[in-house]
Amino acid sequence: MKRLLSLLLLLGLTALLPAQLRLAGHFADHMVLQRAAPIPVWGTAAPRARLTIRLGDESLRTRAETDGSWRVEFPARPAGGPYTLSVESKTETIRREDLLIGDVWFCSGQSNMVWKLGWVQHLQGHMEQFDDAHIRLTEMPHKLARTPQIELAPMTWDILSPESAHKYSAVAVYFAQFLQPEIDVPIGLVVSAWGGTNISPWISARTMAGFPAFAEAMAQIPQLEEIDSLQARIDRRYEQWLDSLERLGPGMAEGWHTPELDDSDWRRVALPGTWDTMGVAQQGTGWFRRTLALHELAPSRPSLITLGPVTNRADVYLNGQLLAQIARDGQRPIYLVPEGVARSGENVLALKLYHFWGSGGIAGTPEQMRWLGLVQERPLAGEWRLKEGLRSRNPSFDFGPNAYPSLIYHAMVHPFTLQPIKGVLWYQGENNTGRTEGYAELLKGLITDWRQAWQQPDLPVLVVQLPNFNHPSPEIIDKFAVIREDQRTATELDGVGLAVTIDQGNPDDIHPQDKTEVGRRLALLARQMVYGDTALLAQSPHPLAVQVKDNQVAIRFGAAGHGLTTPNRYGWVPGFQLGDAQGQWRWVKAEITAPDEVSLQIPEGFLPIRIRYAYENDPEHGLYNPAGLPATPFEWTW
Structure with missing residues (x-):
């Protein structure tokens, strides 16, 4: 038999082998299936194999098609469980244990939906509150595809616990925690989100065909090489590019970090400031220097330097010595000045700033740039000297999730449309502030598109309106306001709710740390709009x-x-x-x-x-x- 298997593999004739019994990747231990809706179950087996599929004490019989595919559909059930799902053929049995019937919410968007509980500073080491066996979670892996996919890689569902909570979306978890005690049914959260993405990749090709501005990009999709190999090639180029920013270009070899350097011919700029306001248009590196006089004695203890929000990275040198980053508050790194590095008299602070994407630079307020722990705190904002380092375009911009419409939808939305859901949470729009034209129509298009894909014309969609954020780029003046208005107009569609968060943002960080209130407001909307608590005041004025x-x-x-x-x-x-x-x-x-x-x-x-x-x-x-x-x-x- 081993010799036969080896021969078949060598000849590429594995199709002659009996197909392994398999459930679709959607189905896993601890998953939640949608209540009050038919429950489809599918997979593959040997062609024409006779199968028995059981969900709890109910069983269905079927026969695989000639290509090995099979599918059954159990009648709708009320909330309940746990159940065992099993599939039996003549020679094999597979099981999925501890399945619940409840409400499944599809949680999608970009980085603020991705933002995990484990990334929230004040929660680190304090996950005890996240312990509820009635809340189950799974996360879709990042993937792109040229055509709509019907299959997923095997998924893992987790029970919400102090051990698992850190891996999952803070917005989604808080939403479920506020909602579940009110409705008293299990909740399943499917997180399908990708940071830094525009809205167009999340919409099907069928719907995007109605947007002429994207016609050229849509026409190129069929000619793309195989997505996985293309992405792997771009990823390798990106890693090489990051390495080149560290090793190549002027700077270290010329001693730009040392106190002895004469920087009198460097350009004068003001910090905080962003790359574009300083006239540096491309990605790469830039060096900044400033001399500070400490008239008091050098501190006999370590001190700290804070710069405010840095995009995207800073290497900080004091008197030629690289300082260690010891903490990070959102986008605000904190650097340790060891004892003995600072000295009485002149001290030279040098920054090597890396710009990978976004606006680049230091984007906070003058008050955030400080040297702490001295006899007297020193402000670091004001005039600095700038010399550009290596200017080089980020190769990941050549291909990625935003390169073409529909690629995320094909791989991260469409496969799950085979499973009924209760509703959608949508938190996206920050990335479209760079291109606001048509966003209102695209968002309405996405909502209609997904309702068609799930064949649920009344599918509830709860949209998080962008919070306050003081974007520093002069090219994006008030563009967040434009996106918020477009999000508001989406409520013209029936069944669309708007969670207003204009008081929940951080002016200096596009990723507000605390998502508690965002989740609560989404839960209020769900209780009123989806679960019938019409007396509840859940919407914003x-x-x-x-x-x-x-x-x-x-x-x-x-x-x-x-x-x-x-x-x-x-x-x-x-x-x-x-x-x-x-x-x-x-x-x-x-x-x-x-x-x-x-x-x-x-x-x-x-x-x-x-x-x-x-x-x-x-x-x-x-x-x-x-x-x-x-x-x-x-x-x-x-």
Whole structure:
């Protein structure tokens, strides 16, 4: 038999061998299947093999097709379990244990959906609160495909526990923790998310064909080489590129990190600042130097240097010695100055900044750039000297998840559309601030597309509206506000909810650490919109109508509860602007004039035709309902 197997393998005739009995990769121990919906089960076996499939005490019989594929469908069941799923042929039996019937939520988007509990600083080492056998989780591996896939690699489902929680999306876990006690059914979370992705790769080719702006890219997809080999080649080039940034180019050999260097001919720039504001347009490295005089004696203990948010990496030298990064608060690294490195008199601080993607540079506030632990803290913001190092384009931009539309959908969404789900959580949009055109139509297209793919026309989709963030790039002024407005307009579709998070961001970090409130607000929406708790005040205040009368504009809001409120001590509501037909905008006084109404004072001689509220990257805002939910940012034209 061994000789026969070897011969068949040598001749490439393994199709002559009996096919191994197999369940599709979706099915694993501890998984959750959707309640109140048919339960499909499928896999492969030897051609025409007779099979018995059991789920709990119910069994179905079938026969594999001539190509070995088989599929059965159990009738819908209420929540319950645990169950054993088994498949038996004449010679083999496979089992999946501890399956529950409950509600499955598909959690998708980019990095803020990916953001894992284990990455949250204050939770590290404190995972005891995440322990609930009624919450099960799985994560789809990153993968691209030219055509829609129906098969997944074998998946692993975990029970939420202190040992497993760190691996999973904070937003998804908090959502389930707030929701599960209210509905008292098991919850399954399928996390299919990819950091730094645009929206177009998440939409099917069928739907993307309706967007002419993507026609050229769509036409190229069939000509792509096999995706796995292409990605592997790009990954190798990227690793070589990272290595070249460390080893090649001017800098270390010329002693740019040493205190003896004469940097008087280097360009003067201000830090904090980003790559584009300093006129450095391409990826690569740049060196920054500054001399600081310490008039007090050098500290007899270690001290710390903080730079604020660094994108994407910084090597920090003090008096020629490389400092170790000892901690990281979000994007803000902290560097240790060992005892004896700093000295009385002049000290030279040199930074080698690496720019891989994004805006590059140091993007925080002047207050975040400090030398701590000295007799007197020293500010590090201000004038520095800059000399460009190696300028080199990131090769991963040649191909990746954003290179073509639909490639993520094919591999990370479509395979799961064979399984019914309860709803979708969608947290994405940051990456589209670089290209906002058409985002509203793309988001509505994605929602309609996924409903068609799952054959669930009323599939609930809960969208996280982007939080406040002070993006430093002048090319992305208020583009976050544009995306938020596009996300708001998606609620024009039935069954779409908006979790407003304009008060939950971090002006200096695009990845806010604490996702608790984001998960809670999504759970509130689910309870009201999906589970029928209609008395619950779960939505944020949102504009319903605008009326212009005399010298005032009155805005009527939905989801005001028993009355809108503002934390402003004088009763004014900050964040409102009026705009005219010439594109001029004026900040205006606004006050709450009825439980569901805010009135704006029109400046004398001004003829407004539109309103904006909280319409900036990191805006002033101050309008809430009694549930503590902030009003959505919006733009309204009449």
